[in-house]
Amino acid sequence: MLNKIISEMNRTRSSVTSILLLLLAFFSLTYFFSNINADLIRAGEARAAEIAWEMLERGNFVLPSLNYVVSSESLTKPPLYHWMLILTSAQLDWSNWAVRLTSVMASLGSIWMVLLLGRQMFNVRAGVFSALVLSTCIVFLENSSAARMDIFFSFLILASIYCFWVAINRESGSKWIYGFYLLSGLGVLTKGPIGILFPLVVAILLSMNNQNARGWHELKPATGLLLFLFVVLPWYLLMYLTAPGDLGFNFLFGQLAHWWAGSSNVAAAGGKSFLYYLPHVLIGFFPWTLFLPVAVVVGVRAAKWENNAAIKAMLFWFLGGLLLFSLGGKKAARYLLPIMAPFALIIGFYLDRIGGRVSQRHGLILKLSVALVLLLVVVLTLLIAGIVTENQWVVQSLSRGQERGGASTLTAVIVMLRDNPLPVAVVVGLMLLSAVLAMAGSIRRNVNLMVFGLAAVIWTLVWPFALTIKPALQQQMSPRVVAEKIAGMLPLDAVIYGGGRAYQHSIRWYLGRNIELESSGRLYDRTLYEHSSWVLLMENNPPQGKLLASGRKMLQWQIGYYHVTLFPGSSPDSVGR
Numbered sequence: 001m002l003n004k005i006i007s008e009m010n011r012t013r014s015s016v017t018s019i020l021l022l023l024l025a026f027f028s029l030t031y032f033f034s035n036i037n038a039d040l041i042r043a044g045e046a047r048a049a050e051i052a053w054e055m056l057e058r059g060n061f062v063l064p065s066l067n068y069v070v071s072s073e074s075l076t077k078p079p080l081y082h083w084m085l086i087l088t089s090a091q092l093d094w095s096n097w098a099v100r101l102t103s104v105m106a107s108l109g110s111i112w113m114v115l116l117l118g119r120q121m122f123n124v125r126a127g128v129f130s131a132l133v134l135s136t137c138i139v140f141l142e143n144s145s146a147a148r149m150d151i152f153f154s155f156l157i158l159a160s161i162y163c164f165w166v167a168i169n170r171e172s173g174s175k176w177i178y179g180f181y182l183l184s185g186l187g188v189l190t191k192g193p194i195g196i197l198f199p200l201v202v203a204i205l206l207s208m209n210n211q212n213a214r215g216w217h218e219l220k221p222a223t224g225l226l227l228f229l230f231v232v233l234p235w236y237l238l239m240y241l242t243a244p245g246d247l248g249f250n251f252l253f254g255q256l257a258h259w260w261a262g263s264s265n266v267a268a269a270g271g272k273s274f275l276y277y278l279p280h281v282l283i284g285f286f287p288w289t290l291f292l293p294v295a296v297v298v299g300v301r302a303a304k305w306e307n308n309a310a311i312k313a314m315l316f317w318f319l320g321g322l323l324l325f326s327l328g329g330k331k332a333a334r335y336l337l338p339i340m341a342p343f344a345l346i347i348g349f350y351l352d353r354i355g356g357r358v359s360q361r362h363g364l365i366l367k368l369s370v371a372l373v374l375l376l377v378v379v380l381t382l383l384i385a386g387i388v389t390e391n392q393w394v395v396q397s398l399s400r401g402q403e404r405g406g407a408s409t410l411t412a413v414i415v416m417l418r419d420n421p422l423p424v425a426v427v428v429g430l431m432l433l434s435a436v437l438a439m440a441g442s443i444r445r446n447v448n449l450m451v452f453g454l455a456a457v458i459w460t461l462v463w464p465f466a467l468t469i470k471p472a473l474q475q476q477m478s479p480r481v482v483a484e485k486i487a488g489m490l491p492l493d494a495v496i497y498g499g500g501r502a503y504q505h506s507i508r509w510y511l512g513r514n515i516e517l518e519s520s521g522r523l524y525d526r527t528l529y530e531h532s533s534w535v536l537l538m539e540n541n542p543p544q545g546k547l548l549a550s551g552r553k554m555l556q557w558q559i560g561y562y563h564v565t566l567f568p569g570s571s572p573d574s575v576g577r
Contacts, residue, residue: 037097045147046505052085080189081149106155107144121310130348136458139284154337181224185231205313290369295350317342358445366442377435431460479506
């Protein structure tokens with residue numbers, strides 16, 4: 001009788017896990033491909049496409065360039081990601097979706113790899129939970145379809161560690177170990193030495209105290225090192241030998257100093273605080289960060305008492321990586337992507353561990369965490385209701401927020417909410433229902449229902465945003481629209497001045513890459529005054545009534561949220577003299 005009950009429970013768990021897996025696949029595919037063809041407007045997207053395009057145009061796949069100039073502005077990272085852009089885009093007319101295809105496939109591959117790694121390390125349900133966690137983290141979703149190297153780099157690290165885990169737990173002579181060395185080399189060709197740092201340290205931890213692990217002599221370290229060097233050395237040697245001046249030397253030995261810049265004296269060097277990533281983890285990994293403290297405690301106990309090498313390695317990968325990134329002076333939210341996989345696996349391990357029998361203490365933690373999510377959803381619902389009904393208090397509060405920054409995005413969201421009250425009501429209703437389901441799951445100590453509810457909260461929050469608000473915002477701030485407006489007016493030697501580095505590159509990309517970019521008074525080692533006879537000046541949300549180049553012959557217009565001025569002269573300062 002007992003065996004029958006256990007068998008029935010296992011079948012029920014298996015069916016629920018399969019449903020969660022199907023929902024994961026559906027929402028991930030829908031979200032990742034929904035905005036794949038949007039304009040290249042985010043920081044680094046048009047710049048990456050521009051470097052790849054110039055590589056192909058020049059026929060030089062060793063030294064990247066910008067404005068056909070090889071300098072420290074273009075040679076910041078190894079070129080593998082740009083080679084990938086050439087492979088996906090060269091035959092597809094460099095369309096937006098082709099440029100983003102590498103990142104989208106890497107995002108889907110990362111979810112699949114986390115699922116497989118969780119299954120290999122723990123069990124199927126832990127793998128599905130981990131994949132759900134990864135696919136519903138805001139930071140991951142925001143960067144999943146961005147034409148930047150970060151998500152591709154994170155996928156290479158994750159895939160290399162998966163290969164190592166399979167190699168040490170399979171039969172002797174497994175060929176998977178070669179995948180570890182190969183993918184680690186590709187990681188170095190994408191973002192430098194950190195591409196081997198994470199895989200190597202995690203591999204050592206995975207092999208320590210692992211009863212099933214093969215000896216190091218069976219992991220073919222000599223052959224693997226030769227394979228790694230075969231992948232990495234050719235480009236580094238060619239770059240060092242062909243780079244102009246001291247550029248090759250500075251690239252090889254200056255990256256660490258560049259990364260460290262600002263960490264010793266944040267205020268003086270313009271670096272970011274050591275605690276910079278704390279709010280990004282709390283918000284960007286929400287709602288799963290609510291379980292992180294207790295999941296770390298459970299993981300540490302499993303590593304200590306059960307000698308669980310897998311969870312030990314995941315804890316070190318996440319916490320050690322977070323500490324390493326926090327020490328560096330150069331910081332950005334997307335730099336957290338390489339440690340999102342271990343975070344997801346830690347949370348997935350915890351949810352699976354307590355799923356079979358939720359103790360009273362863990363049941364209280366689940367209830368409090370989900371209650372906070374429900375409270376935030378209710379507050380968000382009230383805020384949206386205030387926007388749709390044009391409540392005076394809400395309108396005044398949002399107006400003050402617009403004055404302090406973020407006006408473009410906030411205005412687009414407000415307009416979209418007011419213009420579509422019925423779809424908004426449906427989405428808000430689904431989000432509330434999802435939060436209630438999660439709450440019911442936590443009260444009944446049903447981890448499957450709770451996980452589904454929390455994932456559905458994020459899906460109902462970001463999915464409509466991706467399908468409605470994001471395209472509208474893209475249209476209002478579209479660099480392609482700006483480029484179409486000024487096409488035919490802008491001489492080939494004009495200079496874009498202002499508007500932000502990301503927007504500068506985007507305008508140049510949609511104008512056919514035949515204009516120059518001004519950057520901090522310099523034009524990639526060539527002065528602004530030597531090359532420009534026209535200046536295109538852009539300002540985001542300019543003050544009302546402010547006129548630039550007043551009294552001179554010029555062209556002015558408002559495009560979306562940008563004020564654009566085109567006038568003759570070598571710089572804006574020279575106008576009116």
